[in-house]
Amino acid sequence: MCNKIIKLIVRIVNWMHRKRDPIGYARKIGVKLGEDCRFCGVVNFGSEPYLVSLGSHVSVTDSNFITHDGGVWVFRDEFPKVDMVAPIKVGNNVFIGMGCTILPGVIIGDNVVIGAGSIVTKSLPANGVYAGIPAKKIKSLDEYKAGVLPRCVDSKLMTPSNKERFLKSKFELRK
Secondary structure, rough: OOOHHHHHHHHHHHHHHHHHHHHHHHHHHOOOOOOEEEEEEOOHHHHHOHHEEEEEOOOEEEOEEEOOHHHHHHHOOOOOOOOOOOOEOOOOOEEEOOOOOOOOOOOOOOOEEEEOEEEOOOOOOOOOEEEEOOOOOEHHHHHHHHHHHOOOOOOOOOOHHHHHHHHHHHHHOOO
């Protein structure tokens, strides 16, 4: 009974640490992180977080890093000790959109954008935008920049209330 209470307390403390300081929590569980990384929402590093490394200036939203392939379960009777495990390496200046899954052995190059909901099954070279299931290159980073910058607005440094007023006015939204 006492062990169950202690385990519950540890889980609660870890959950609070994960919510309050997700970067600190990731480091605590063994994820290697560069500088200026950010996590939005819940980022899951699976059962071998020490096999995941993220470069500097990496942004991840509600995504999963899976360093093992549980499918070898079907061979367990024949090969009781077998595991399929591989590290995941993410380069510098990478954006991983909401709901992505990164599979074992994947290396993601520098200057990469991965679209929301993508499943990354193979390594992704630098300087590209990838999306889909499985993730495939949809354009170069330069093509993405040329297409998105004309549609951008300079609202990032505004206060929330100023940003709301600005965007409602820009898009002619009424209350």
